[in-house]
Amino acid sequence: MVSPPDRPRTRLLTVVLRRALSALGTLWAAVTLAFFALRIAGGDPTHSLLAQGLASPEQVAALRSHLGLDDSLTTQYVHYLGDLIQGDLGESLYTGRNVTAVIGEQLPPSLQLALSAFVVSLILGLSLGLASGWYPRRVVGRVADALSALATGLPVAIVGLIAILAAAYLSRMFLPALALTRAGGLVLPSLTLGFGASGALARAIQAGLLETSAAPYLVAARARGIARGARLMWHALRPVLPLAVSLSALQAAFLLSGTVVTETVFSRPGLGRLLVSAILDGDYPVVQGLVVLGAAVYTLTHSVAEVIASHLDPRLRDAEA
Amino acid sequence: MKPDLRRSFAVAWLGLAVVLTTLAPRLTSHSVGQPVGAPLAPASSSLPLGGDELGRDLWTRLLYGGRASLGASILAAGLTVALGSLVGLLAALAGRWIHGLIVLVVNAALAIPGLLLALLLVAGLGPGFPTIVLAVGLGGVAGFARLARQAFLQGQTASYIAAASALGAGRTRVALAHLIPNARPLLVPLAATYYAWSLLGTTTLTFLGLGGDPTNPEWGSMLNAGRLYLQEAPHLVLLPGLAIALTILSVHSLASARARSFPDRPV
Numbered sequence: 022m023v024s025p026p027d028r029p030r031t032r033l034l035t036v037v038l039r040r041a042l043s044a045l046g047t048l049w050a051a052v053t054l055a056f057f058a059l060r061i062a063g064g065d066p067t068h069s070l071l072a073q074g075l076a077s078p079e080q081v082a083a084l085r086s087h088l089g090l091d092d093s094l095t096t097q098y099v100h101y102l103g104d105l106i107q108g109d110l111g112e113s114l115y116t117g118r119n120v121t122a123v124i125g126e127q128l129p130p131s132l133q134l135a136l137s138a139f140v141v142s143l144i145l146g147l148s149l150g151l152a153s154g155w156y157p158r159r160v161v162g163r164v165a166d167a168l169s170a171l172a173t174g175l176p177v178a179i180v181g182l183i184a185i186l187a188a189a190y191l192s193r194m195f196l197p198a199l200a201l202t203r204a205g206g207l208v209l210p211s212l213t214l215g216f217g218a219s220g221a222l223a224r225a226i227q228a229g230l231l232e233t234s235a236a237p238y239l240v241a242a243r244a245r246g247i248a249r250g251a252r253l254m255w256h257a258l259r260p261v262l263p264l265a266v267s268l269s270a271l272q273a274a275f276l277l278s279g280t281v282v283t284e285t286v287f288s289r290p291g292l293g294r295l296l297v298s299a300i301l302d303g304d305y306p307v308v309q310g311l312v313v314l315g316a317a318v319y320t321l322t323h324s325v326a327e328v329i330a331s332h333l334d335p336r337l338r339d340a341e342a
Numbered sequence: 343m344k345p346d347l348r349r350s351f352a353v354a355w356l357g358l359a360v361v362l363t364t365l366a367p368r369l370t371s372h373s374v375g376q377p378v379g380a381p382l383a384p385a386s387s388s389l390p391l392g393g394d395e396l397g398r399d400l401w402t403r404l405l406y407g408g409r410a411s412l413g414a415s416i417l418a419a420g421l422t423v424a425l426g427s428l429v430g431l432l433a434a435l436a437g438r439w440i441h442g443l444i445v446l447v448v449n450a451a452l453a454i455p456g457l458l459l460a461l462l463l464v465a466g467l468g469p470g471f472p473t474i475v476l477a478v479g480l481g482g483v484a485g486f487a488r489l490a491r492q493a494f495l496q497g498q499t500a501s502y503i504a505a506a507s508a509l510g511a512g513r514t515r516v517a518l519a520h521l522i523p524n525a526r527p528l529l530v531p532l533a534a535t536y537y538a539w540s541l542l543g544t545t546t547l548t549f550l551g552l553g554g555d556p557t558n559p560e561w562g563s564m565l566n567a568g569r570l571y572l573q574e575a576p577h578l579v580l581l582p583g584l585a586i587a588l589t590i591l592s593v594h595s596l597a598s599a600r601a602r603s604f605p606d607r608p609v
Contacts (some may be wrong), residue, residue: 051451055462062466113574174591176542178549178565179583186576278457284570285550294402296548300465 035263036328044324052105058097059305065184076202088112115302119309124292132293134210134283135276141215142222142272149219150226150265155253157231170228171222177279181213181286195287210287214279218272225268229261263334266326273322277315345595352592357366359589367406374398374406375557381577394578395571404581407559411586414475414560415541422486422540423533427485430490431521434514444487451484452587458545459484461552465497470554475537482536488604492529496522534597538590545586551608561586 067090076084088102088111092322104111111121140145152165188209233239234257242256249292283292292311299307362369372378372389376398379386383393391400433444451459458483460474467473497503498521506516545562547553552565561582568578 047453050446051453054447054450055454059462059466063468064464129462168418170591172593174538174594175587176546176590178546179587182565182569182572182579182583185572186580189573199476210514235545236558249550274455278455281457281550285566300461300552301469303465303468305465312454312458312462317452319455320453 026314033328036331040324040328042311044320048317048320052102052268053313055234055309055316056101058095059309060094063303063305073094079268084114088114105313110313111306113299113307114304115311119308120172123295123307124310127290127292127295127334129290131280131284131293133207133302134214134246134289134291137207137211138214138218138276138283139280141211142218142276143269144217146219146258146265147226148224149223150230153182155234155257164206164323165223166227169220169223171231172216173224175217177282178218178286180216181210181283182215184209185286208288210283211288214276214283215287217276217279221268221271221275222265225265226261229264233257233260247301258328259335263330266333268326270319270326273326276320277319348595352395355588355592356596359408359412359585360493365404366402366409370402372397372399372557374402375434377487382536382578384569392575393579394576395567400578400581403559403564404561407561407564407582408559408585410471410558411545411562412589414471414534414544415478415537418475418479418482418544419533419537419540421476422482422527422536423475425480425483425535426486427490427522429487429527430492431494431517433487434447434494434521447490448484453487456481456485456539457543457546460547464547464552469552471548471558471560474544474547474553478540478547481543482539486536488499489532490525490529492520493525496505496528497524500524531597534593538593538597541590542591543584584605 061148063306067085069074089097092100101111108121110124112118113120113123116123146169149165149169153162153169156162157166240254242252247256280291282295283289284291284293285297292314296308296311297304359404373378377393377396380390380396381393381394381395383397385392389401391404394400394403405409407445423605429444429448433441433448436444454462460477463477463480464473467476503516503520506520511519518544545560545565548560548562549566551563553560556563556567564582565579565586568575572579
């Protein structure tokens with residue numbers, strides 16, 4: 022539907038405010054779900070301390086009252102929310118350290134990995150999507166199509182292990198100086214994670230291009246004598262972009278989960294390793310803090326992506342009004 | 343690869359995997375947990391694929407590992423599909439309040455990326471293989487429920503539903519006789535996609551070392567154990583990795599083929 026030209030446009034600020042409010046609501050619901058799911062599924066978190074003989078019954082009793090575990094679930098929940106607003110995620114059961122501080126320590130390597138993987142996924146996703154959507158019958162398009170199928174389907178763990186093998190082979194055969202497998206290196210982990218994250222983007226751009234390249238306005242542009250490259254950039258790609266931007270929120274979810282796996286594959290320190298060891302230890306405040314952080318990052322990216330997408334596409338903007 | 347050829351490959355691999363893992367006790371006489379040769383023993387007539395890092399028969403462990411992985415992912419996906427359809431159906435049929443509550447809980451669950459949600463549940467229930475099945479199954483429910491609800495809502499506006507109601511059919515009758523059968527073409531490819539997700543989820547969680555006892559083989563935990571011998575014995579990683587990858591890619595290609603074979607129906 023075409024909106025009448027004199028209709029006032031929805032202002033960016035309105036869109037941002039509306040998005041922020043709904044994001045806060047979703048985040049609150051997610052925090053609540055995480056809190057109760059963990060409590061209901063887990064029962065008493067101090068049992069494992071007792072069972073492993075890490076603490077005497079008296080110590081456990083002291084810890085329980087210190088953590089407020091003797092209060093009712095509702096009281097604990099209210100306390101947790103109150104602390105959370107002040108950025109306090111509680112204390113680790115094992116080290117007694119503040120969870121926010123522990124997460125802060127492990128954040129840099131994970132952030133570095135996730136951000137560089139995001140850049141890789143944008144470059145790869147855009148090129149694979151462009152190649153397979155704009156040249157569907159040429160060899161380059163078919164290769165890109167197969168690669169994006171692999172990127173969508175292959176588990177990150179397997180991609181990572183194959184990458185390590187390939188890099189070891191390459192550096193043994195051809196490039197001993199390059200040392201791709203160097204410990205703590207960022208190249209292989211971010212390529213691995215970025216490849217996995219590029220699949221959805223490539224698929225979306227491919228599907229969008231295949232659809233728009235058959236659209237009447239593209240035939241018209243061709244008839245007007247507009248060059249192929251300009252047609253791609255200004256006519257075919259433009260309607261695809263908002264969807265691609267919305268999809269980057271999905272990529273954020275993938276990067277968050279994928280970081281956990283990638284860090285294990287490459288034995289990198291970071292939040293993912295922290296999460297796995299906290300799960301094995303039954304250190305529920307750490308697990309909960311990390312999941313809340315994940316939900317917050319995801320909700321934030323999702324909202325920002327929606328705002329940008331609605332800015333790029335006037336139809337989306339007016340539909341929200 | 344041509345779509346038809348790809349589909350034949352997919353069917354062949356899945357068939358082979360099911361037959362081999364089902365017949366596992368007949369195809370090998372070695373024990374799963376006991377070493378039968380030297381660590382990383384080369385392939386021989388008694389050990390067709392050689393030994394693993396502890397000298398256990400790799401062929402036996404791949405077969406039984408497949409049983410565990412495929413079985414666990416089928417159970418988890420079954421849980422997701424059953425619960426997700428139920429929640430989706432309830433959301434589509436229920437009144438405003440229940441609908442609102444379901445949407446709130448589903449959106450909350452969707453705000454936590456799927457694998458993180460499963461990890462949260464594993465943390466609550468404690469590591470172990472049964473836990474992983476439950477966690478992966480429950481982790482997918484919200485996503486499935488949302489898409490299932492859309493499928494049911496689409497059917498609900500159809501004129502045959504109005505006709506059935508006019509003829510005096512109750513809500514339950516409409517749901518069982520009309521909504522569910524007509525949503526099936528949408529739900530079946532969705533279920534297949536979630537099966538792939540379940541296999542990915544279970545093998546990922548066991549790869550992270552959350553699967554409990556490593557004596558019992560499972561493709562994901564074999565991947566993790568072989569990781570330390572990547573240079574000396576890459577096949578310890580490549581074989582279970584290939585099995586997981588082939589299964590997931592096969593299911594993906596069949597799911598999209600199935601989705602294509604049900605074009606938009608007139609009703």
